[in-house]
Amino acid sequence: MMLSAYTTRVRRAIAAASRPNGSSRIAELAAYLLAFGALICAEPAAAQFIQQDAKLVGTYSGTPSQGVSVALSADGTTAIIGGPGDDNDIGAAWVFTQSGGAWTQQTKLVGSGYSGIPQQGVSVAVSGDGTTAIVGGDRDDNGVGAAWVFTQSGGTWTQQGSKRVGNGYSGAFLPNQGTQRSSFSPGR
Numbered sequence: 441m442m443l444s445a446y447t448t449r450v451r452r453a454i455a456a457a458s459r460p461n462g463s464s465r466i467a468e469l470a471a472y473l474l475a476f477g478a479l480i481c482a483e484p485a486a487a488q489f490i491q492q493d494a495k496l497v498g499t500y501s502g503t504p505s506q507g508v509s510v511a512l513s514a515d516g517t518t519a520i521i522g523g524p525g526d527d528n529d530i531g532a533a534w535v536f537t538q539s540g541g542a543w544t545q546q547t548k549l550v551g552s553g554y555s556g557i558p559q560q561g562v563s564v565a566v567s568g569d570g571t572t573a574i575v576g577g578d579r580d581d582n583g584v585g586a587a588w589v590f591t592q593s594g595g596t597w598t599q600q601g602s603k604r605v606g607n608g609y610s611g612a613f614l615p616n617q618g619t620q621r622s623s624f625s626p627g628r
Contacts, residue, residue, distance in 0.1 A: 498523070498545050501526055504523035504524075504525050506523035508561065509564045513570030520534070522576075533549045533561045534548050549588070552588075553603045555581040558586065559577050559580075563578070573592075580603065584605065585605070586604060
């Protein structure tokens with residue numbers, strides 16, 4: 441049955457339930473049952489997604505596996521796309537910015553100081569305002585993993601310090617740092 445038909449029945453049942461007579465309790469129960477039925481039978485509105493532009497593919501080397509991880513700034517104007525297979529598994533993250541409905545590649549981020557084949561870009565995160573990015577590489581240093589932090593100023597992205605590596609792990613299994621995906625807001 442259509443949702444509008446249920447709505448009509450619910451309204452009638454509620455009106456009947458509000459009348460001061462002996463059957464108002466039954467009518468009230470019927471109103472609740474009809475309302476419950478309307479909720480169960482209601483179909484959610486179909487989401488309408490429209491592709492804004494051509495697919496985003498950054499300049500790459502080899503088989504980059506772009507899109508393994510993605511992050512979008514809160515204002516929707518900066519996208520970070522990870523590709524851990526770029527340049528024989530060194531990996532990278534590509535920064536795209538949107539203006540006037542068109543997306544363009546701003547830069548390709550590759551952190552320095554890596555060890556082995558880090559697979560940078562296996563995870564990425566971007567700040568709400570799109571000016572800070574974290575790029576994770578879970579295979580750095582034979583599986584210890586690391587993360588690289590980049591900030592943007594005036595359209596130029598710069599690595600902030602050396603790679604970030606936690607300490608204190610123990611046991612036979614390597615921690616694979618740099619695999620978590622999250623969003624963050626610096627200063628909040």
